[in-house]
Amino acid sequence: MLSSRPAPNRHVGLVGWARENLFSTWLNSILTFLSVFVIGFVVIEVVPWIIQSSWTATSLNECRAAIIEAYGEGTHGACWAVIRERYLQLLYGFYPSDAYWRPNLALVLMLIAIAPILYPVLPRKMLLFSAVYPLLGIWLLWGGSLWTMISILLGFAIGYILMAASSRAFGTLTGLITATLGIIIYWIFAAVPLSELLQSIFPRLWLEPVESARFGGFMLSTTIGVTGIVSSLPLGILLALGRKSDLLIVKAICIGFIEFIRGVPLITLLFVASTLLNIFLPPGTNFDLILRVIIMVTLFSAAYLAEVVRGGLASLPRGQFEAADALGLDYWKSMRLVVLPQALKVSIPGIVSSFIALFKDTTLVSIIGLLDPLGLTNSIRADADWNGIIWELYVFVALIFFVFCFAMSRYSMYLERKLKTSHD
């Protein structure tokens, strides 16, 4: 046998790398030089604009004067002072400034609630907090009585008890129906009086209510985006399963829903949420606008996710379904334990793309009058002091969106690597 020897010099090291990747042919060499030239040009043009800037001015004119004074006539610099002056508004909208701690705390707790879902190495008991968090977060953001949330939560406990009791006696389906009816009846008739009673006995768990109209900025985008993401994934999976179901009516409903929602622009749905729904609801009902928007965004995203997940389901060989059946797993168990883990793994890139799209689509709510970051840039530019400023605001907004979306994208790549179990 021949002993192995090191690769020839011109294939290793920096020179070898450059030779193979940058200058392998004449055409490649030309493209390399052209690219370096373009990158260099952009950097030379943009970097001074970022650096030769003013952070302290209080209006656009003052800002331009300060830049010219500091860097000489003809210098175009960024006016970051506008961000410095208005960043709180871009982050929180018109949320009362003495209550900023509430969205801050809600954000920190949200990260804690999401952590065990994203990283399975964390203790499973943390999921209990994740389950409670939605109501806690709503309470922190909108305020009111914590007892409202607790009495809503109690509905789930009642449902669970009903489910356990009646499914033992009459079977799973009856149990499910009884539990659902029980929860709805409790929520309609008992939840509000109960929470008012508890509030009058223990009045301390109270936060000053904040109206939805005062929500804005990235707080609003995150609220809509995260709620939409979290609720559209389960709905999307159910729609995908429904679309592949053998039950004809379920299948028809799912296909109809998916095709209808996908065939309609999101803006149309948002307009329906903001105006048309009011016509159909009984007069006097105050159905929160943000909640309506969240529902529409969720439905919209769920329809797209359903198609992404369906692609994943279709990619599984039939043998996987058959093997699960042959082992005696029923439909839901075979879906949960065998089919979905594999189908979702295949669909991760598509699912995360949908999430990113949803998060960016939250800026569309500015069209129906909600003050998302882009909506706020308009109101800032309407201010006489900052009339005419464009780039700085959009760069700031873009940067924050990029951080969120890039984090999602990196997480999806991490997840794909982690779930890789074969060498193919």
Next chain:
Amino acid sequence: MENKEIQTTDRLAVEITDMNKWYGSFHVLVDINLTVHEGERIVICGPSGSGKSTLIRCINCLEEHQEGTIIVEGTELSSDLKNIDRIRSEVGMCFQHFNLFPHLTILENCTLAPIWVRKTPRQEAEDTAMYFLEKVKIPEQAAKFPGQLSGGQQQRVAIARSLCMRPRIMLFDEPTSALDPEMIKEVLDTMIELAEEGMTMLCVTHEMGFARQVADRVIFMDEGQIVEQNEPEEFFSNPQNDRTKLFLSQILGH
């Protein structure tokens, strides 16, 4: 030969009467009548498209039959979901392409159904799984994923996975057809061991050596019908039907 007689009992494992099945308008199984006693080892062979896979897939309801009755371990197969799940947990099945779950380790593949269908405690299920993995001679692979194993090893895991449910009947659907020649033997050895322990087995296979060695009965199918069935000695040395003769000459001739 003697122990074959001892292990075969009079109780019926599978009883198929006048069964017919169609795919659309194509009549794939025609008037099938077949009884299998407990402990009996049956090999089913026949040209491709003869309906042999479809036949054993009907026994655990992977395919539905349209006429006639199939009774497995005393339970008639109907469209009742409860019956189907009960039958499936009593009947193990190995597929041509193994169909292991690629996202689970070998051990998890083996414990999944016992834990979720039989409600076995995890520890007990893992002990059982290790016992059967040792039986198929790959306990050291328990922590690996199916994609890291050779075809022969995967098929042995698939056998162990079925055995973990403690089935009373094992169905094999061409278990060696997708394997490289040098791996066929390890799978057949496992199956022979299983047969010698008295498991009721129905195997669709073209391994005639296996049929000679362990089968109590060889069934030849063609065009959806059972053409001929006999003890292996008789079947191979003295086939009655012309189609059987032709098939045997083709499969043994090369």
